[in-house]
């Protein structure tokens with residue numbers, strides 16, 4: 001379970017709302033029950049329930065289980081698409097071990113406002129389910145040009161381009177990387193040209209078929225992780 005509170009040996013904390021309800025009424029845990037917690041800073045801890053009310057649970061941390069994870073240094077840059085699908089991208093990227101998600105506003109992005117609160121809630125749920133001990137970072141939405149203008153020198157940008165590029169499975173390699181996926185309507189030619197001008201860019205193909213943006217995100221992260229993730 002993810003908690004905002006900073007965890008440490010013998011720390012006492014109380015949970016209310018949905019987490020308390022989940023522990024008490026779904027898992028039906030009571031005093032003495034044990035829960036694994038992570039705070040996205042210090043790794044994963046084992047905690048014991050000391051009091052269990054219907055709406056509030058009191059716990060005490062009993063031991064440190066795992067250090068905060070290190071994940072491959074992969075960012076996923078994706079143009080926001082329809083609401084349900086962007087939640088799905090955030091969830092799958094979290095499960096697959098992505099370090100950072102960056103919504104990118106492009107010419108054909110039909111969604112220009114991203115509810116990062118809602119996205120983060122999906123990421124927390126996915127991290128709990130797949131037992132990560134840290135959350136991916138979620139950047140505020142950025143315009144494509146601003147992103148390219150401030151691109152970090154050491155980071156390779158694998159530009160998923162259905163118009164052609166090396167197979168990602170061949171191009172992927174360990175090291176700071178980012179994968180860029182366009183919106184349902186794709187990138188404009190001018191955007192494609194600007195992206196290709198970036199010194200760190202490597203246009204890559206995800207195969208001969210045109211994938212939906214969410215399929216492309218999942219496929220690209222999976223391919224990169226299989227080849228370059230550790």
Ligand code: SAM
Pocket residue numbers: 159160161162163180181182183184185186187204205206207208209210211212213216
């Ligand atoms: N131009 C596409 C079309 O004709 O329908 C629209 C873009 S596609 C639905 C969404 C994004 O997924 C693309 O911008 C690209 O980043 C990625 N994508 C889809 N298929 C791909 C492929 N075979 N190789 C590389 N990237 C792909």
